Amino acid sequence: MSDVEVLIQPLDPGLPMPSYAHSGDAGADLHAAEDVELMPGERTVIGTGVAIALPEGYAAFVHPRSGLAARHGVTLVNAPGTVDAGYRGEIKVTLINTDAKEPFRLRRGDRVAQLVVQRVERALFTPVERLPESVRGTGGFGSTGR
Ligand SMILES: O=c1ccn([C@H]2C[C@H](O)[C@@H](COP(=O)(O)OP(=O)(O)OP(=O)(O)O)O2)c(=O)[nH]1
Ligand SMILES: [Mg+2]
Numbered sequence: 445m446s447d448v449e450v451l452i453q454p455l456d457p458g459l460p461m462p463s464y465a466h467s468g469d470a471g472a473d474l475h476a477a478e479d480v481e482l483m484p485g486e487r488t489v490i491g492t493g494v495a496i497a498l499p500e501g502y503a504a505f506v507h508p509r510s511g512l513a514a515r516h517g518v519t520l521v522n523a524p525g526t527v528d529a530g531y532r533g534e535i536k537v538t539l540i541n542t543d544a545k546e547p548f549r550l551r552r553g554d555r556v557a558q559l560v561v562q563r564v565e566r567a568l569f570t571p572v573e574r575l576p577e578s579v580r581g582t583g584g585f586g587s588t589g590r
Contacts (some may be wrong), residue, residue: 445470446451448499450561455534456493458554462559471558474535480543480550487521490556491534498529503564506537517543519578520557527559535559 445468462472466531477491498504499568506525521538537557541548550556 448502450496450499450502450504450560453495453497454493456491457496457529459493460491462494473509473555474506474557474559476537476550476552476554476556479552480539480548482518482539482548482550484545485541485546486542487538487540488589489504489536491536491540492556493534495534496527497532498527498561500529501563502529502561503527503561504532506535507560511556512556516548517541518548524560530570538551547555 454461457475459477460475462474474492474494480490482488482490485553503565504527505514506520506523506527509524518539518541521534521540525536525538527535539550539556
């Protein structure tokens with residue numbers, strides 16, 4: 445894994461910066477900027493107290509944390525959220541509590557999601573009459589069976 449410099453602006457003094465729990469981790473944990481209580485089925489958007497400037501050719505993706513998903517049914521509505529290189533606003537997280545019964549509580553400062561920084565390509569969309577043939581062809585949506 446190589447390093448890439450990402451400029452980060454703390455918007456909320458007192459909140460920890462995103463950080464990798466272990467060397468080799470792909471995701472840097474993002475911290476919740478506020479206390480939240482989500483009823484079963486409820487969703488909300490919360491801040492993480494940081495803004496970033498990614499280099500051209502990169503994007504960052506806001507992924508759920510598997511511990512919150514497995515233990516509490518808490519995930520992100522738009523997983524993975526896409527942070528564009530040109531975005532300078534606060535990174536936000538679209539939390540949802542999918543649990544049928546249990547409310548979910550999160551404290552300010554808790555790790556709520558994780559940010560994965562990746563190189564991305566831009567497509568040059570080239571219109572054609574016919575696409576090249578492939579083994580899969582047009583089969584999709586369960587075409588290979590269950
Ligand atoms: O989980 C997310 C997803 C997006 N964003 C920010 C960064 C991203 O660059 C911007 C726009 O996101 P997106 O393009 O997914 O949303 P949109 O609904 O298409 O909004 P827009 O019209 O602003 O592009 O919102 C977040 O902070 N968190
Ligand atoms: Mg958009």
